[in-house]
Amino acid sequence: MGPAAALTGLLLAVTTTACGSLDERRDDARAAAVRFEQALRGGRTAVLCAVLAPGTREEVEQSAEEPCDRAVEGDRLPAGGTVRHMDVYGDQARAVLEHDTLFLAHFDAGWKVTAAGCEPRGEQPYQCEIKGR
Template identity: 35%
Template sequence: MRTPLVVLTLLLVPVSACAVDTASPARAAERFHAAISAHQERAACAMLTRETADRLPARGQTCADALRELGLGPGGGVTSVSVWGDEAQVRLRGDTLFLRRFTDGWRISAAGCSPVRDLPYECEVED
């Protein structure tokens, strides 16, 4: 009787070790939209990947100016999260965001994204 219990325990360990964290990217996406909604564009810029923050502003603009000008709408609640290694997609009721995981947490690499039929997403903010 001891052997089946040991085997069952060993089979369960790898399954629990492979659980994908979907809560962290979801929280990052919600914090980004909360900052946008509160007109805290500088804080929202700090949540972007470096590449995205660098590409966003037009000549003579700051990242915050560019985000303010884009006027991203409210994100709304999370409807789904997909994670592939160090990348994630978070769908909110009012937006779709793409994120990348870094040592300091999840950062937004694209926001204001809409699906384009038979093509990748088109995004207002992207790297």
């Protein structure tokens, strides 16, 4: 095999792996968003807190001065409905739901929600009910 063929093979392998990996990541991020929405709808606050990113969970607890599962009860998070669109770039993702937008990040423990209850504000960052630092 010549160098050109080897390079082509390597590029194909990287592209295939990257594309396969992107689909997988999108599915995993979507699953985390769905898990968050199901927990919210069912009032399972412990599960909801488990899907939050560490920084977001910490912020929720600090601003409410209560443990996370109690603090989220007071948050006005809308029931988002089904996921209509996912954007995944690297370790960051956005899930656009029927009535809400979630932001997620990837950790060793999987995808976690970094911000929820988010409303777009044009060129400004989303206004979110809960978010990290």
